[in-house]
């Protein structure tokens with residue numbers, strides 16, 4: 001692992017299969033802005049580097065791609081069609097994040113990899129492939145073919161789990177995966193036959209049980225109703241890619257079923273551009289309701305430079321704004337600051353909050369009790385509630401995948417330490433005798449001990 005070992009970081013996994021060097025994902029760390037923001041590619045030494053397979057377009061999986069591609073310009077970048085289109089919006093955004101937040105520890109020339117023209121050119125190299133069709137890869141020093149297949153992962157538009165096969169040896173990498181239906185996106189259809197190695201994400205591995213989308217929807221309706229009945233507005237900070245589209249579809253269906261009133265919904269910025277890409281794929285990619293377009297949901301724009309006079313300040317409304325973790329300088333951060341002094345207003349947290357993020361500080365604050373928000377001492381009177389609408393599989397879902405594919409080795413990644421431990425322990429109990437690795441950053445592991453070529 002060159003990132004994403006015992007954390008949700010600059011996710012990047014390196015595999016060497018009979019002389020073909022394969023990177024899976026090249027992410028940007030969600031919070032760290034030192035050199036750890038990028039995948040630690042130097043740790044692979046002079047091993048072969050041939051292809052870069054991208055599982056999906058979230059920044060923690062694709063944001064480090066310009067950096068990795070500049071370090072290894074000969075790499076062949078491969079992804080699904082939708083991920084390629086989403087990268088057009090996500091990569092420039094990653095570049096913006098880096099430029100505004102990067103620390104002095106990072107060599108300035110690294111930022112040149114994120115220059116607009118460089119990213120623009122880079123995208124011409126992206127190779128898009130359909131789901132389910134095996135692709136033959138063989139690196140410059142590769143001694144035999146590797147077959148790579150992308151499978152629907154049920155996480156966001158374009159998301160894929162990737163299977164690799166070489167000389168009878170097989171690996172399944174889940175990427176970020178969800179085995180339950182969301183509102184827009186249907187559940188994953190990863191292969192369930194035997195593989196030798198399962199490399200699995202573990203985001204929710206620490207949670208014994210997860211509440212269902214139906215139960216959380218009910219709670220959300222109660223929250224929105226209580227705020228709107230007293231003439232307040234609800235702010236929902238959410239990731240622009242995935243969460244924003246799921247929330248729009250969910251709120252609209254709640255309104256149509258009558259569980260909440262028809263309130264104006266405000267959205268804006270990058271989320272709107274991403275919704276358009278969702279709509280372009282509403283027939284061709286897996287969708288729960290083929291043909292349903294996010295743009296069918298009535299929405300009013302947020303005016304970034306005029307947040308104080310938005311009609312949501314006077315009329316009960318729902319505001320969906322990124323960033324999901326309420327990072328300083330974003331619309332959700334600026335609106336949250338305005339919400340905090342309004343006892344009639346409410347903030348609903350719906351997704352993952354990194355422990356170092358302002359979203360985490362706000363979500364764990366107590367009313368009328370001073371706390372630190374991005375370095376400033378503040379207190380709040382607005383209401384805050386936390387909901388779980390996960391785009392990631394439950395621990396049980398991941399364990400059941402492991403039970404079906406019966407791997408000899410399981411590699412657990414993409415989770416905080418307690419999540420990795422939680423999933424690893426459960427698999428150990430249910431599949432005794434399975435070798436379980438919680439990999440350390442940069443430490444090489446031999447996955448197929450019968451094959452000499454894999455020794456390190």
Ligand SMILES: [Zn+2]
Nearest residue numbers: 056058155176
């Ligand atoms: Zn993701």
Ligand SMILES: [Zn+2]
Nearest residue numbers: 058060061176
């Ligand atoms: Zn992720």
